[in-house]
Amino acid sequence: MREYVTEAIVLKKEPVREFDTRLSLYTRELGKVRAVATSARKPLSKLSPHVEPLSIVEVRLAEKGGMQLTDALRKGTLPKKxxxxxxxxxxxxxxxxxxxxxxxxxxxxxxxxxxxxxxxxxxxxxxxxxxxxxxxxxxxxxxxxxxxxxxxxxxxxxxxxxxxxxxxxxxxx
Ligand SMILES: [Zn+2]
Incomplete structure (x- = not known):
């Protein structure tokens, strides 16, 4: 399993399966990446507030099969326009x-x-x-x-x- 830590802009967020979220990220290190945040839609998910579209975040990604978002910390937000x-x-x-x-x-x-x-x-x-x-x-x-x-x-x-x-x-x- 490879791990990456990079800054990213959240481009898109959509629900998948029961509690997961599929994200499209534009990352500094890897360009555009699609990643799944497992359980991000469960109540009390710690990832969820950090991965709204327009957010500038520091993300930790794990490559196992596809990309998994394992951690995210919001640093800023792009203007709504x-x-x-x-x-x-x-x-x-x-x-x-x-x-x-x-x-x-x-x-x-x-x-x-x-x-x-x-x-x-x-x-x-x-x-x-x-x-x-x-x-x-x-x-x-x-x-x-x-x-x-x-x-x-x-x-x-x-x-x-x-x-x-x-x-x-x-x-x-
Ligand atoms: Zn024309």
Whole structure:
């Protein structure tokens, strides 16, 4: 069994089995990691309060079969406005790819356009994938593409896209 201790941002949390929680974490050392916190949903679980999405935590992970979260200590919390960034990272990142540039960006005051740039989707050079509009404001995770407001499909869930603030244009970032 290997053990890791690293800082992490909690991207997503979902219930599995009777009392367990499955977490998606973006870690400093290991990049994106999926881990199970056994019994985290039992009353009095000591892990549970530390693994809410947006939390910046120090985690202890044990690799046995999959990754198990064995300890967590919350150090801080990202601002609520970054909830869309969590969904973005959870969708577009591959697991197990460490990225020091992304980690240092996420742990300072950042904006969505900077995150998209570091991920290789610089909004400054984006055009609407559907109509060619040079000012698309929506980034769709699934297809990793930009669309303008006119071309965004109606039937799309809040978990599937982020919207850039208006007037993110060359030279204004
Ligand atoms: Zn368009």
């Amino acid at each position: 970054h909830i869309g960034v969590l969904a973005l990272l959870d969708t577009v990142l591959e697991t197990g790819e460490r990225d020091d540039r992304l980690w240092s960006l996420l742990t300072r005051d950042f904006n969505l356009a900077e995150v998209l740039s570091v991920l290789g989707f610089d909004p400054n050079f984006a055009v609407c994938e559907s109509c060619g509009n040079a000012e698309p404001d929506t980034f769709l995770f699934k297809d990793a593409e930009y669309l303008c407001a006119r071309c965004v499909p109606y039937a799309i869930s809040r978990e599937e896209y982020v919207v850039l603030p208006p007037r993110v244009k060359p030279g204004i970032l």
